[in-house]
Amino acid sequence: MAAFLDVEKVSKTYGRGGGVVAALDDLSLQVAEGGIFGLLGPNGAGKSTLLRVVLGLVHPDKGSFRLFGKSLREAPGVLRSVGGLIETTRLYPFLTGEETLSVLAGYAGVSCPGPERRALLARVGLEEAAGRRVGGYSLGMKQRLGIASTLIGHPRAVVLDEPTNGMDPVGIVEMRDLFRDLAERDGVTVMLSSHMLDEVQRVCDHVAILHRGRLAASGAVAELIGGDHLLLDIRPVEEACRLIGDAARPQPDGRIKVSITRDEAPRLLSRLTAAGLELYEAKWQGRDLERYFVGLVEEGGDDR
Ligand SMILES: Nc1ncnc2c1ncn2[C@@H]1O[C@H](COP(=O)(O)OP(=O)(O)O)[C@@H](O)[C@H]1O
Ligand SMILES: [Mg+2]
Structure with missing residues (x-):
C-alpha cells in the first residue's frame, strides 16, 4: 500500500x-x-x-x-x-x-x-x-x-x-x-x-x-511493547522446565518465565496440565510502552 x-x-x-x-x-x-x-x-x-x-x-x-x-x-x-x-x-x-x-x-x-x-x-x-x-x-x-x-x-x-x-x-x-x-x-x-x-x-x-x-x-x-513473556507458577518446577525446553527460565521466586507468543500459550498450557503438572497461575508480563517511553526519555538526558 x-x-x-x-x-x-x-x-x-x-x-x-x-x-x-x-x-x-x-x-x-x-x-x-x-x-x-x-x-x-x-x-x-x-x-x-x-x-x-x-x-x-x-x-x-x-x-x-x-x-x-x-x-x-x-x-x-x-x-x-x-x-x-x-x-x-x-x-x-x-x-x-x-x-x-x-x-x-x-x-x-x-x-x-x-x-x-x-x-x-x-x-x-x-x-x-x-x-x-x-x-x-x-x-x-x-x-x-x-x-x-x-x-x-x-x-x-x-x-x-x-x-x-x-x-x-x-x-x-x-x-x-x-x-x-x-x-x-x-x-x-x-x-x-x-x-x-x-x-x-x-x-x-x-x-x-x-x-x-x-x-x-x-x-x-x-x-x-514487545518482549512479552508468560510467568508460570507451576509444580514441580524441574519437570515443567524440562517439558517447556529452551523457552523456560526459572526465577528466584520459584516461578518460570517463558518466552513464547500468545498464540503458543494455550497449547503449551494444556500440554503441561495434561502431563500431570499442577498449574497455580499463568499471567502475561509485558514491557508496556510507558516504561519503554520513560526509559528512552531518561536515556536522552534532562529536558531542555
Ligand atoms: N512558533 C514558535 N516559535 C518559537 N519556538 C517554537 C515555536 N513553536 C514551537 N517552538 C519550540 O519548538 C519546540 C517543539 O515544539 P512543538 O512542536 O510545539 O512540540 P510538541 O508539540 O511536541 O509539544 C519547543 O521547544 C517549542 O518551544
Ligand atoms: Mg504540541
Whole structure:
C-alpha cells in the first residue's frame, strides 16, 4: 500500500542567536496508508511542528515530505484529501456548531449540505448541541467540533494534534471509538499526536516516538511493547522446565518465565496440565510502552 506520509530529513529551527531551538532535527518518518498512527512525545518534542509541516502550515528549513506520494509543490491539491486539526480550531463564538461547519466548508471550497453537517456533528456526539452557540461549548465540545471539521469533504486522511485535549474520560473513550471507526469502516488514515502514552497504546496500530525533534523509536505498537513473556507458577518446577525446553527460565521466586507468543500459550498450557503438572497461575508480563517511553526519555538526558 502507498505511504500516506513520507518525511525525509526534515529540520525546522525556531528563533535566532542564543535562543535557537531545533524543533525538528533531521527527522525521517514514514506513515503507511490505513490504520491509526500515533506520534508520541513529551511536551516540546516537536509533534505540533511536524504536523504543521505536514499540513503545509510551516515550511521546513531543510528536507522534504510527500503526502500520498506527492510533494506539495508538485500537487498542492493533495492537501484537500487531508483533514487537519492543530490545536483547537479557531471558532466563532457567536455561530452554532452547524453554522461553524458550514463556514469552514465554505473556506475549504467544499460542499457540506445540512444533512451531512448534522451527520458529522452526530458522529462526534454533538447532535444535541448542533444548534447552540459555540461560545457556550466546553473545551471538549470545541475539540469535538474541531474533529468534525476535519471530516468535511471526505478526506482520505486526518491529522489531529492532541485531539483528546480537554476531554473528560467518557469523551476520550468515545473519540477512541470514532478514530477506530474512521480507520476501519471509512478507511481513513488517522495520524494523531499525544503526550499521553496509554492513549496511544490503546488506540494506535503504529507509533513514532519523538524526542527533541528526533525519532527515538518507531514501529508497530505490538512490537514496541514487545518482549512479552508468560510467568508460570507451576509444580514441580524441574519437570515443567524440562517439558517447556529452551523457552523456560526459572526465577528466584520459584516461578518460570517463558518466552513464547500468545498464540503458543494455550497449547503449551494444556500440554503441561495434561502431563500431570499442577498449574497455580499463568499471567502475561509485558514491557508496556510507558516504561519503554520513560526509559528512552531518561536515556536522552534532562529536558531542555
Ligand atoms: N512558533 C514558535 N516559535 C518559537 N519556538 C517554537 C515555536 N513553536 C514551537 N517552538 C519550540 O519548538 C519546540 C517543539 O515544539 P512543538 O512542536 O510545539 O512540540 P510538541 O508539540 O511536541 O509539544 C519547543 O521547544 C517549542 O518551544
Ligand atoms: Mg504540541
